[in-house]
Structures are given as structure tokens and as C-alpha cells.
Amino acid sequence: MSASGSDENGTRETTGSEASEGALENCGSENRAVERRKTSLERSRTVLERVRTEPGLHAVAVAGAVVLGLLASWLHWFGLVLGGAFVAFVSPSLRRGIVGAVGFGLVVLVVFALTLGGSAWTVLEMTPVVYLVIASAFGLPVLGSLLRGLL
Amino acid sequence: MPADTTRRGVLAGALAAGIGGLTLTGARELLSQFAPLSGRAWNTASRSLPDSVENPYGEASLRVDDHGVPHVEADDEAAAYFAVGYVQAYDRLFQLDLQRRVMRGQLSELVGEATLDDDEFHVRMDFAGAAEATWESIAETPAGELVEAYADGVNTVIEAGLLPLEFELLDYEPREWTPADSMLMEKQISWDLTGNFDELRRALVADRLGETVADELFPERMDHDTPILRDAVDADRLETDDGDSENDNGGDDDSDGTGGTNGADAAGNVGDELTNWLSRYESPTGVGSNSWVVSGAHTESGNPIVAYDPHLTLMTPPLWYEQRVETPERSVRGATFPGVPFVIAGANDSGTWSFTNVGADVLDCYRYEIDENGERYRYDDEWREFDREERELVVADGENRTITVRKTVHGPVLEREERTVGVAWTGHTATRTTEAIYEFGRSDGLEDLLEATRKFDLPTQNLVYADVDGRTLYYATGQLPIRTIGGEEVPGNRIFDGSAGEGEWEGFTPFGESSWDGFVPFEAKPHAIDPDVLATANQRVVDDPEHYVGVAYASPYRGARIYDRLDEAVENGEGTDLEFHRDLQSDTHDGRADQLLPDLFDVVESRDVTDRLADATATLEDWNRRMDRDEEGALLFARWMEQFRRLTVEPQFEAGDLDESYYPGDWAVATLSADSDLYADRSREETMLEALEAALDEIDDEGWERYGDWNTTKPIEHPFGVEAPFLDYDDLPLDGSRATVNNYRAGSAVGSSWRMVVEPGGEATAILPGGNSGDYFSAHYGDQFERWIDNDQKPMALSTEADVTVSFTEGSS
Known part of the structure; x- marks a missing residue:
């Protein structure tokens, strides 16, 4: 051959x-x-x-992450975890990411209250359900924000 | 680097554990329900009535007033009742569905094995079969057409997915609403008012404690002189078929319910297992009502006034639903039960009507000779097969159960621990009550109303009526069975030998259409036409009825108090107004205190008691005997009464293995002789003192200071109040006891479930214990609750200034 x-x-x-x-x-x-x-x-x-x-870029990125997170949260509760992850991902540090996730949770609660309109006060009286609402609004994004520690 | 790796590992682990924990545990379902933004529960928070709805029956308008009361107006009645179905479903759909499930025996399908016993009872009683028979009989009547329109309105809400919070919480959708479901609601309320197995319970007590004690504690006739039709009631009566027209309330002494009951034998046949089981489904303890009428001779305006407050189960949302329907024929407003299209108690532009429970005996129990295999029963000198039907009970998260429903010629058969009893109930046949209440709403004067009352087959009620012409009326509604043994008329408070054909109801066809031929003729039922002053509070209807009515009457405390105050007003010559009658509805004077406290004071005075008892007695002496929320004396008396009753009967009842549910009423205990066998081991005087000690211990232990600390609205619960406590109304102190006109039973959450005071053609007011809407997010979920506590009634006018909320346009929805 x-x-x-x-x-x-x-x-x-x-x-x-x-x-x-x-x-x-x-x-x-x-x-x-x-x-x-x-x-x-x-x-x-x-x-x-x-x-x-960079402050300017960072602000735009956080805004985008919040909007994406809200959309995801609108569709499913896991969206709260994703929202926290998105916000933390564009944060300079894990610590700042966790703070950002808490901020995202606050935004979620404000938007939630606005969507409820006149029923918002009624929801506040829904104990213990209201505790779950508040805990999940903050807890799930903070959970998602832990991703920042890996990336 | 290793530190960074460790940190990443910890974070990754925390993340994985968190997400795993959320998705693989019960947290996932909770988040699906309540997570902000996406939670299913929040779909209902933004629910609102649409501006426009297509109505296959024609145009209609819906206005919702400041109190959440719907006002429906239409030129066509069917169009109006489609809108009524729509708005009732929007406000109370979960209640409709829950009641339907209870009566059809379908609760376990939702909540699992915990309610299997309840479902079994309701399936064996075949209330659904009775509702089907009723629907078949009225489908072709004018009322039937409107019931269909109503059902279509309910189904339009279901199809549009306008479901309230409870459906989201339980994650299910209701099935289609049928006209038979509305008939089932009639059966439900009738069962709540007339379904009792007193004869079984009394037989068990007699078996365990002896006939003497049973007679003392459960007398067939309470010793008092204030029946509804007391001697002082001056009224006319209808002519009977034989031409007699009676102006007295006389009757046959032989048929007043004093016959023998053969209790011990009967108890031996029925047994405690079956009796205990059936007792769970009887009328709730304390169900009753007040209503009274005074003619125009005793009012400021010169028009009659009717006051009404039914004492039924208090719950969240309320049992009753207020609505107004205006058509060219009539404008009618009042309260109905969700699921029932027509106003049940209320007023139209001609008159006003109300109902309290008679306490009539319209349920009989039969025992049978049954063959060894348990497949046949002896009847009419032959062995007959039971009618059998296999029914499956669906169980959520469990194994379905199949039961065999059996019936005899008398009705359904109920069984427990190989004990069997046949049941005949007047609701187990086609009844025309739906037609009657429809015609009440359209009535134009007393004659119209009387004609409609002839069709009021069920339940047995004290109808009180007044109209713009100044006419007044009392009539005992409902079919009253006549029982005979060997041709002799006998009372029904016994267990009959079904195999021997004892006590059968002539003209009664279970689960079919009855002729009612053998029942008490309409003209012979207790009634009074144009009474001057008449009060009903579930006390004995009349001392000597022409035919046996029943023995399950309430203690006369409320009836006596109402008559006392009305008599006083009449004697004073002061014309009463609506405020006077609302004030009487709020009366909290407790007749039990008048009966018992003097004896207690005598005992304390005659003995050397501790300072503690002496102080307590001084508190009771200073007390005004009103069960008001701020009164310390009221608290002490209420708890003392409870302890006195318990200590009086507990020793013997405990020995007889009879629990608290068998305890007698307050009247029996208050009038029990000091020589009774129940006081053989501990005298009545000692029992009174021990009860006072026990009451003080209880009050100290609980930390109560005022009556309202114990007497609160806490028992008024939503069916899911344990799982979702926010659905309950607030826990607030309130007035009233089980013996006062302002009626409230903290133990069983029974009380004034609706209050109204109406001057026909004039002013009218009403209040609900809660709100008209069952939608937790509605402003009308509990907006009347605090006003109800204070009996601060709102207007119940036959018009509204509210804007149109929903326009129903002609079209196929």
C-alpha cells in the first residue's frame, strides 16, 4: 500500500x-x-x-434586569428568583447584588400594590398570607442573587 | 483560590437547596397561589362586573347601591331573573357551589376523607332525588321558566371565569348550575329548619335514664301561657270544608301530642350509634326566629308594622342575600338564600311577609322487620325488596367509596352498626314552595298572598304578613302529616312500626308528586286573619291544636318578652314607630334571670357563704338582667347558667353515656322541681352554689371581665376560616343570649341572620350580619357587620339612586 x-x-x-x-x-x-x-x-x-x-451603563442594565424580572415574575413565581439573579448579575459584587435583589423585591411589591388598586389594603389584612407575599417578594430574589457569587 | 472555590461551593449549594426546596415541597403550591404578581389568588382581586352582558331573555339593568344590594330592573321577568342569577353568582358563587356539594354528598370530592360521613348521610337521604322530583313538577310553571333563566345567568358567570377567591384557593372550577340545584337550596333550608330526629334522641334518653327523667327534661308541652295564638289574639279564621268558622283557637285535647311513645323499645331497635350519627345532621341548636306584627291601630302612621329577625346559622358570608327586582308587575325587595331566584322574606309595593320556624313534626321514623340477609323488609303482610341504588362517593386524594342507597315505601333508609331506620320527611317529595314564594313577590294584597300560601308545602313556617290596606295575617305554612294507628289519629313524636303500616302519611309519594290528601287541610292549620297584635318566637303555636303539630318548640322566653313589651305599648296607647320595633329587636332582657336568680339569692342568704360568693351575688343583684356586652353581671349569669345546667344533669347523663348534645334546654332545667331524681345526690340549692363557684373559677381562669369578653363574634366563621382566617369577620364583643329577643348563641354561632322592620307602603329598614357580597375583595364583604352588632339598620327602599352598573343587552350570551 x-x-x-x-x-x-x-x-x-x-x-x-x-x-x-x-x-x-x-x-x-x-x-x-x-x-x-x-x-x-x-x-x-x-x-x-x-x-x-460604569454608572450610566449600570443603570440601564439594572433597569433592563428589573423589567425582565418583572415580566418573568408576572408569568410565574420562579420569575422572582430570576429577577433577583438578573439584577445581581449586573451588580459589581455579590453584596451589591443581594442589595439589588432586595430592591427588586421592593419594586415587585410596589407594582403588585398598583395592580391591586383598591384591594391593596384588603391584601394587607390577609394574614398570614401577606407574610408569604412579603417574604417571597424579598426572599426569592435574594435567593436568585446568590448566582452572582458564581459568575 | 481554595477559599474562593469553597465560597462558590457554598453558594451553589445554597442556591440548589433553595430552589429544590421551593419546587419539591408544599411551598410550590403556596407560591402558585400567593406569590406577588403571579399568584392565582390575585386574579380575583381585580375582578369586576362588566359594563355590558348579553342576555338571551332580553334587556335588563343592574344597579348596585351603596350597601352592595343589587337592583335589577327589566320589562320581562325572565330577563330580570337572568340578571339576578348573574349577580348572585358574581357575589356568592362559592356559597352556591358549597351548599350544592353538601346536599349532593360531593364534599369529599373537594376536601377528602374528612367529610365522607357527611356525604354518606346526604347521599343516603337522597336530597338530590327530591330536588329533581320538585324541579320536574314546577318546570312548566311560570316560576319554572324564571328558575331556568336564573340558572342561565349563573352559568354565564361560570363560563366567563368570574370566579371568587375560594375557587382559586382550592384550585377547582364549579360545574354547570342547574334548575334542580336551585330546588336543592329549598331542600337545604327546609332540612335546616325541620330536619330533626327528636324521637330517636328522646327514646335513647328514656332508655338510659328512664321515662320519668325523659318526661321531666323533654316535656311534650312546656308549662307557659304565651303561645303564638294566645287567648288575647283577636282574629278571624277561614271557613273549613264543613262550613265551620271558628273564632277561637280550640282543638282536640286527644291530638295535642301527649300520646305514649314506646321509647325504650324504640331505642333498642335504633341504638346509640345510629342516633348519634343522625344527630349530627339535625337542625343546628337554637335555630329559630322572631317576627311580630301590630296593626295600624297601634302605630303612629296608622299602617301596620312587621318586624322580623330569623335566627339561623351565622357565617361568613351571611346565609342571606339581599336583592331587589323590579318588573312591570311588581317591585320586590328582601332577603333570599343564594341559589334561590326569588325574594323569600321581604316586601313589595303592596305588602310585607316574614317567616319563623314552627317547630312542627314533619319527619317520622319507622322501624321494620328485616329478613336475615338484610335484603327484604316486612310490609303489608309480605316481604319486599328494598329499592337499591349503588352510588359512588368520590374522595380527593383517597379511595372512592361505593354505598348502596336503600329505600322503602316510606322513604330513605338510614343504617349504622346494623341498626336501621326508615325516614319519611315532607321534603322528600315534589314541593311547590318555589311557586309560592314567586307568587308572594307578585302578590297584591292579602287574598293573593293566601292563595300563594296554599302552595307553600315546605318548610313549616309561621308566616306573618301585613299590607298597605292595613290587613294583617298569621298562617302556619307547610304540609302537616296526619298519622293514624288503627284508625285513631296519633302524634308523630314516636318511632312507628313501618312493617305494620303504622303512622303512614296518606297522599305522600316519596321522590314523586304527592296529592297531600291525608294531610291537615289548609283551612284547619293554625292561622289568624287580621290579628291586632301577634308575635312568633318559635314558641308553641297554640295550646290545643285541632291536629297534632309538633313538640319541638322553643323555650317561651323570647315570645313572652315580645308580647310583654307589645302589650305594654298597646296599654300605654302610644303609637309605635319603626324605631320602637328596632329597639324591641335589640332587647336583651333575659327571662332566665327572672326565673332563677331569686332562688339563688335566697340560697345565698340562707347560708353562710364565702366572701367570694357573696361578692358575686352582690354583682348579680346590682345587675339589670340585660345581656349587654359591657355588663359584668351578664357574664356571671351566663356562665352560672351554663354550669347550673351542667351540674344538674351531668352525673346521670355521664353515667348513661350521653354527652352534652343530649342536654335539655334551659326552660326544662329552670323549671325542674327540687324533688327531681336529678337532685337526689346533690340538692338544687347546693347545685346552685356549686355552679356559682364553678362559674367564678372559669371566669378567673379565662381572664374574662365583661360579658363581651366571652360573648363575641368569633364563632361566625367562613367555611375555610381555619385554613384562611383572613376570610372571617373581625372578632368583636356583642349583646344578646340564647334566651333574649336580641338572639345570639356564642356556642353554636346561631343568631339574627337578617333583621328587617317594614311598614308596608312606607319606610323599611334591614341589616345583614356581614355584607351582601361573598367576594373577599369587595367593599361589601363585611360593610354591614358592625352596624348589625348595634342593630343600626340601613334603608330597604323599593327604589335606588345608584347608577347602572351592568346593562344586559338582548343577545345569546
Whole structure:
């Protein structure tokens, strides 16, 4: 069997040097992809860093996180966890993220009270249910905000 | 780095544990219900009536006034009652569905095994079958058409998903409402008022304690002289079929309920297991009412006045629902039970009417000779198969149970621990009460009302009426059975031998249409036409009735007090006004104190008692005998009375294995002779003193200071008040006792479930114990509650200034 040529079916066999070249090319493209990814990651990190630290960008990001969190909370209670996670994700530190999640919980309660209109006072009288309402408005976002400690 | 990894690990663990805990435990369901923004419960918080609804029966308008009372107006009655169904369902749909489930034996389907016994009772009694028979008989009548329109209105709310909070909390949707369900509501309230197994209970007491004690504690006739139709009632009577017209209230002494009862034998056949079980489903203790009428001769305006307050179960939301319906024929306003289209007690532009419970005996129990296999019963000299039907009880989170419902020629058969009793109840057949109350609303004067009253088959009620022409009326409604043994008329307070055909009701067809041929003729029932002053408070109707009526009458305390105050006003010659009658409704004078306290004072005076007892006696002597919330004496008396009753009967009842539910009423205890066998081991005097010590100990232990510390609204609960206490009304002190005109039983949450005072054609006022809406988020959920406590009634006018809330437009909804 030659190192190079065609077999009976006309399929071209690969020579050792070609294989090495191909491997190098593959390796090169993988490296490039890794590089690209690294670059992209670094860029993302940079953007995230800026979002987390530059006041203007940070404010926009928090607003976006709150809106997304509210939408999610409107659909399902797990949205409160996600809302807290979103807000914390754009916070400069875990500690600030937890504070942000508490703030998100406050926003949730205000929006909730507004949606209830005249029934808001009635809900306040719904003990012990109202305790659950308040605890979940703060507790679930704070739970979600713990994600900030991992990212 | 390792520290950072550890920190991340801890955080990841906390996150995972938190999310896992929330999603895999009961917290998930709670959050699904109550999480802010997404919780199902909040869907109902923003619920509101739409501006416009299509009505297949035609145009109508709905106005809701400042007290949450709906005012429906329409040119066509069916269009109006579609709107009534719509607004009742909007306000009280959970109540409708819950009542229906109770009566159909479908509670366990919602709440699980805890209510299986209740469901079994209701399925075995086949109230649903009786409601179906009733619907079949009235479907083609004018009232039937309106009941269908009403049901369509209810179903429009269900289909639109306008469900109140309770459905979200329990996470289910109601089934379609049917006209038969509305008939079931009639059966329910009738059962609450007339369903009692007194003969079984008395037989058990007689078996355990002897006939003498049973006679003392459960007398067939209480010794008092203030029946409803007392001698002083000056009134006319209808002519009977034989042409007699009587102006007295005389009757046949032989048929006044004093016959023998064969109690011990009967108890042997029925047993305590069955009796105890059935006792759980009797009328709630204390169910009764006040109503009275004075003619125009005794009012400032010269028009008659009717005052009414039914004492039924107090709950959240209230049992009653107020509504007004105006059609070209008539404008009618008053109270009804949610699920019933028509005003039951109220007023139209011609007159006003009210109902209190008679206490008539319209339920009989039969024992049978049953074969060894328990499959056949002896009747009419032959063995008959029981009618059988397999029924499945659906159980939430449990195994369904199948039971065999059995019936005899008399009605349903109830069984426990191999003991069997057959039951005949006048509600177990087609009844025309729905037609009657519809016609009451359309009535134009006393003659119209009398004609409608002929159809009032169930329940047995003291009807009190007055109209703009100055006419007044009392009539005992409802079909009264006549029982015979060997051709002799006998009272019904006994257990009959069903196999021998004893005590059968001629003209009665269970679960079919009855002719009522063998029942007391309409003209022979107790009544008074154009009475001057007449008061009903569930006391004995008449001393000597022409036919047996019953023995389950209330103690005469309220009746006597009402008559005393009305007599006083008449004697003084002062014309009464609505305020006078509202004040009488609020009367808290307790006749038990008049009866018993002098004896207690004598005992204390004759003995060397401790300072503690002497002080307590001084408090009672200074007390004005009114059961007012701020009174210390009222608290002391109420608790002393309870202890005196307990200490009087407890020793023998405990020995006889009879619990508190078998204790006699206050009147029996108050009038019990000091020579009674019950005082053999401890004299009446010693019992009184011991009761005072016990009452003081109890008051000290509980830390009560005033009557209102104990006598509170706490027992007035929502069916889910334990699980969701916010649904209950506030816990507030209030006046009244079980023996006062202002009636309240803290023990069983029974009291004035609706108060109204009406001058036909003039002013009218009313109040509910809570609010008209059953929607927790409504401003009318409990807006009348504190006013009810003070009997501060609101107007009950036949018009409103409110804007249109909902326009019903013609179209297929």
C-alpha cells in the first residue's frame, strides 16, 4: 500500500505529510476559535465589567434586569428568583447584588400594590398570607442573587 | 483560590437547596397561589362586573347601591331573573357551589376523607332525588321558566371565569348550575329548619335514664301561657270544608301530642350509634326566629308594622342575600338564600311577609322487620325488596367509596352498626314552595298572598304578613302529616312500626308528586286573619291544636318578652314607630334571670357563704338582667347558667353515656322541681352554689371581665376560616343570649341572620350580619357587620339612586 494514491474506489488516500499539514491546519483553526472565544469572553467580561462599574451603563442594565424580572415574575413565581439573579448579575459584587435583589423585591411589591388598586389594603389584612407575599417578594430574589457569587 | 472555590461551593449549594426546596415541597403550591404578581389568588382581586352582558331573555339593568344590594330592573321577568342569577353568582358563587356539594354528598370530592360521613348521610337521604322530583313538577310553571333563566345567568358567570377567591384557593372550577340545584337550596333550608330526629334522641334518653327523667327534661308541652295564638289574639279564621268558622283557637285535647311513645323499645331497635350519627345532621341548636306584627291601630302612621329577625346559622358570608327586582308587575325587595331566584322574606309595593320556624313534626321514623340477609323488609303482610341504588362517593386524594342507597315505601333508609331506620320527611317529595314564594313577590294584597300560601308545602313556617290596606295575617305554612294507628289519629313524636303500616302519611309519594290528601287541610292549620297584635318566637303555636303539630318548640322566653313589651305599648296607647320595633329587636332582657336568680339569692342568704360568693351575688343583684356586652353581671349569669345546667344533669347523663348534645334546654332545667331524681345526690340549692363557684373559677381562669369578653363574634366563621382566617369577620364583643329577643348563641354561632322592620307602603329598614357580597375583595364583604352588632339598620327602599352598573343587552350570551 502506497502512502499516497487512489484505492480501487478512487478514494484519495492521505499522505503522512498532508495529514500533518491538515492536523496543523485543524489545530490552527481550533486555536483561532479558542482565541476568538477568548477574545469574545474577554470582550464580554470587559462589557460586563463596564456594565457593573460604569454608572450610566449600570443603570440601564439594572433597569433592563428589573423589567425582565418583572415580566418573568408576572408569568410565574420562579420569575422572582430570576429577577433577583438578573439584577445581581449586573451588580459589581455579590453584596451589591443581594442589595439589588432586595430592591427588586421592593419594586415587585410596589407594582403588585398598583395592580391591586383598591384591594391593596384588603391584601394587607390577609394574614398570614401577606407574610408569604412579603417574604417571597424579598426572599426569592435574594435567593436568585446568590448566582452572582458564581459568575 | 481554595477559599474562593469553597465560597462558590457554598453558594451553589445554597442556591440548589433553595430552589429544590421551593419546587419539591408544599411551598410550590403556596407560591402558585400567593406569590406577588403571579399568584392565582390575585386574579380575583381585580375582578369586576362588566359594563355590558348579553342576555338571551332580553334587556335588563343592574344597579348596585351603596350597601352592595343589587337592583335589577327589566320589562320581562325572565330577563330580570337572568340578571339576578348573574349577580348572585358574581357575589356568592362559592356559597352556591358549597351548599350544592353538601346536599349532593360531593364534599369529599373537594376536601377528602374528612367529610365522607357527611356525604354518606346526604347521599343516603337522597336530597338530590327530591330536588329533581320538585324541579320536574314546577318546570312548566311560570316560576319554572324564571328558575331556568336564573340558572342561565349563573352559568354565564361560570363560563366567563368570574370566579371568587375560594375557587382559586382550592384550585377547582364549579360545574354547570342547574334548575334542580336551585330546588336543592329549598331542600337545604327546609332540612335546616325541620330536619330533626327528636324521637330517636328522646327514646335513647328514656332508655338510659328512664321515662320519668325523659318526661321531666323533654316535656311534650312546656308549662307557659304565651303561645303564638294566645287567648288575647283577636282574629278571624277561614271557613273549613264543613262550613265551620271558628273564632277561637280550640282543638282536640286527644291530638295535642301527649300520646305514649314506646321509647325504650324504640331505642333498642335504633341504638346509640345510629342516633348519634343522625344527630349530627339535625337542625343546628337554637335555630329559630322572631317576627311580630301590630296593626295600624297601634302605630303612629296608622299602617301596620312587621318586624322580623330569623335566627339561623351565622357565617361568613351571611346565609342571606339581599336583592331587589323590579318588573312591570311588581317591585320586590328582601332577603333570599343564594341559589334561590326569588325574594323569600321581604316586601313589595303592596305588602310585607316574614317567616319563623314552627317547630312542627314533619319527619317520622319507622322501624321494620328485616329478613336475615338484610335484603327484604316486612310490609303489608309480605316481604319486599328494598329499592337499591349503588352510588359512588368520590374522595380527593383517597379511595372512592361505593354505598348502596336503600329505600322503602316510606322513604330513605338510614343504617349504622346494623341498626336501621326508615325516614319519611315532607321534603322528600315534589314541593311547590318555589311557586309560592314567586307568587308572594307578585302578590297584591292579602287574598293573593293566601292563595300563594296554599302552595307553600315546605318548610313549616309561621308566616306573618301585613299590607298597605292595613290587613294583617298569621298562617302556619307547610304540609302537616296526619298519622293514624288503627284508625285513631296519633302524634308523630314516636318511632312507628313501618312493617305494620303504622303512622303512614296518606297522599305522600316519596321522590314523586304527592296529592297531600291525608294531610291537615289548609283551612284547619293554625292561622289568624287580621290579628291586632301577634308575635312568633318559635314558641308553641297554640295550646290545643285541632291536629297534632309538633313538640319541638322553643323555650317561651323570647315570645313572652315580645308580647310583654307589645302589650305594654298597646296599654300605654302610644303609637309605635319603626324605631320602637328596632329597639324591641335589640332587647336583651333575659327571662332566665327572672326565673332563677331569686332562688339563688335566697340560697345565698340562707347560708353562710364565702366572701367570694357573696361578692358575686352582690354583682348579680346590682345587675339589670340585660345581656349587654359591657355588663359584668351578664357574664356571671351566663356562665352560672351554663354550669347550673351542667351540674344538674351531668352525673346521670355521664353515667348513661350521653354527652352534652343530649342536654335539655334551659326552660326544662329552670323549671325542674327540687324533688327531681336529678337532685337526689346533690340538692338544687347546693347545685346552685356549686355552679356559682364553678362559674367564678372559669371566669378567673379565662381572664374574662365583661360579658363581651366571652360573648363575641368569633364563632361566625367562613367555611375555610381555619385554613384562611383572613376570610372571617373581625372578632368583636356583642349583646344578646340564647334566651333574649336580641338572639345570639356564642356556642353554636346561631343568631339574627337578617333583621328587617317594614311598614308596608312606607319606610323599611334591614341589616345583614356581614355584607351582601361573598367576594373577599369587595367593599361589601363585611360593610354591614358592625352596624348589625348595634342593630343600626340601613334603608330597604323599593327604589335606588345608584347608577347602572351592568346593562344586559338582548343577545345569546
